Amino acid sequence: MPFTVRSTVRKMAAYVSGENAVDMIQLGFNESAFPPSPKAIEAARRACHDTRRYNDENYSALxxxxxxxxxxxxxxIVCxxxxxxxxxxxxACCLEPGxxxxxxxxxxxxxxxxxxAAGAEARLVEEPSFTHDVDAFTDAVTGNCSILYIASPNNPTGTSVALATLRRLAEALxxxxxxxxxxxYADYVTTPxxxxxxxxxxxxxxxxxxxxxxxAHGLAGLRTGWAYAGRHVVEAxxxxxxxxxxxxxxTAAAIASLADTGHTTQVVQQTCALRERMTARLVELGLDVVPGDGNFLMAGLPQSFAMDAETLYQRVKARGILLRRLANFGLERHLRITIGPPDDMAALDRVLTEVLADA
Ligand SMILES: Cc1ncc(COP(=O)(O)O)c(C=O)c1O
Known part of the structure; x- marks a missing residue:
């Protein structure tokens, strides 16, 4: 098929996403365990009457x-x-070959x-203890570095970086x-x-x-995000x-959800409570849990278990639950588990109890 693909795109591997299946419990995408605010649903429903028009390009109301x-x-603000x-x-603004x-x-x-994809280099800083070593990040910066990316809490580890440390990083760049x-995942960082x-x-x-x-707003399917940045970034x-x-x-749903702080607070509190309960249960089952601040957990199989993460993943999948494999990160003994609704967490508890008893 004649189709000219840029050499950088030809050479690169695609982004690795998780598996999906409609008839299974999905704990592999870090989606919210709870539905969006009813007020957000109603706002989106009403806004459907206005979809004849393009949205305000500047998203001023949001x-x-x-x-x-x-x-x-x-x-x-950029939306x-x-x-x-x-x-x-x-x-697109910052990266190019070189x-x-x-x-x-x-x-x-x-x-x-x-x-x-942009033909730029992705320089990966080692993270042996599952936490961002901010000094190692700074050391990796050279004269041709355009972007330093850091997630806090990070996916897949769940670990976060304190604001004071981020400020130290910003200062050093x-x-x-x-x-x-x-x-x-910052909405889930509640203690403190x-x-x-x-x-x-x-x-x-x-x-x-x-x-x-x-x-935390439960609006993944509506694809809404924003960034806060300097005006030079906004203009670019x-x-x-x-x-x-x-x-x-x-945008209508996002505005309504933002106003419904009671709903979001409740979602965050319930998710964090489920996360603490699941952490305790995974530890009881003998897994190593990385203490995380997001709506998910990263759990590892100690060497005392005969199975690796791929085997565990497949056995859990065979019982109707999808987790997230982390082999693309070089983690052969870890899986990522999204905190789902209480019923899904109970199902995962039952399945893991059964599967790990044989391990
Ligand atoms: C760290 C991190 N950033 C961003 C995203 C995607 O966010 P959005 O749905 O706003 O594109 C994810 C999704 O899982 C994520 O884990």
């Missing part, structure tokens, strides 16, 4: 709602169809994929490096609640902090973004 809710400067969409726009994106070997893998902080990294942008650091409505992204990429129902 930006205003975000600025009011979080006490931010509206002109520093996109999920934070992955904004990552892609930032990559440039580098620094990220962790155990960091969320999508930014590295974007770097390779040369001016030509954009610090991309991915706060997709951590101030948002957005403050680093207001303090004048060259940072872009990415947020999503896909997790405006040149490359797809106009009107955020749908009319998506």
């Amino acid at each position: 930006k205003r709602a975000l600025a009011d809710h979080h006490g931010l400067d509206e002109d520093r 996109g169809a999920g934070s992955m969409d904004i990552m892609r726009d930032l990559a 440039r580098t994106l620094v990220t962790g070997r155990l960091s969320y893998a999508f930014p590295a994929v974007l770097a390779r 040369p001016d030509h490096v954009l610090l991309m902080i991915d706060a997709a 609640p951590t101030p948002s990294a957005d403050v680093l942008v207001d303090e004048g650091y060259n940072a872009a902090v990415l947020h999503t409505f896909s997790k 992204v405006a040149k490359v973004r797809l106009p009107g990429v955020l749908s009319v129902p998506a």
Whole structure:
């Protein structure tokens, strides 16, 4: 088939996603355990009457709602169809052959994929203790580095970086490096609640902090995200973004969800309680659990178990539950488990009890 693919795209591997199946319990995508706010559903439903029109390209109403809710400067907000969409726009602005994106070997893998697609290098910092070593990240930065990506809490490890440490990182970076902080799971950091990294942008650091409505707001299927960044970043992204990429129902739902703080607080509290219960249960079953702050857990099989993670994954799958394999990170004895609804957690408990009894 005659089809000219850029050499960088030809050589790169595709982003590895999890398996999906409609008739199985899905605990592999870090989606919310709970439905969105009924007010968000109603707002999206009503907004469907307006879908004859393109959305306001500037997403002014959503930006205003975000600025009011979080006490931010509206002109520093960028909206996109999920934070992955904004990552892609930032990559389009900053990455090209000869440039580098620094990220962790155990960091969320999508930014590295974007770097390779752009013909840039993805430089992976080793993370032997499952935590971001901020000094090692700084050491990996060279003159041709355009973006340093760090997720807090990180996927798949779940570990987070304190705001003071992120500030130290921002302080250490040369001016030509954009610090991309991915706060997709920050809503789940409740003990203690951590101030948002957005403050680093207001303090004048060259940072872009990415947020999503896909997790605690339960709106993954509507693909809504936003970032807080310096005005120079906002202006650059405006040149490359797809106009009107955020749908009319998506922005309506996001605005309504933002206002329904009671709902989001309850979702976060219940998710964290389920996470603590599942952590305790996994430890009882003999697994090593990395203490994490997201709506998921990373669990490892100690060497005392005869099976590896792939075998465990397949046995759990055979009993109707999908987890997330981490072999693409070089983790052959770990799996990632999304915190799902209480019934799904109970089912996972039963299945793991049965499967691990044979191990
Ligand atoms: C760290 C991280 N960032 C971003 C995303 C995707 O967010 P969005 O749905 O807003 O594109 C995910 C999805 O799982 C994630 O784990």
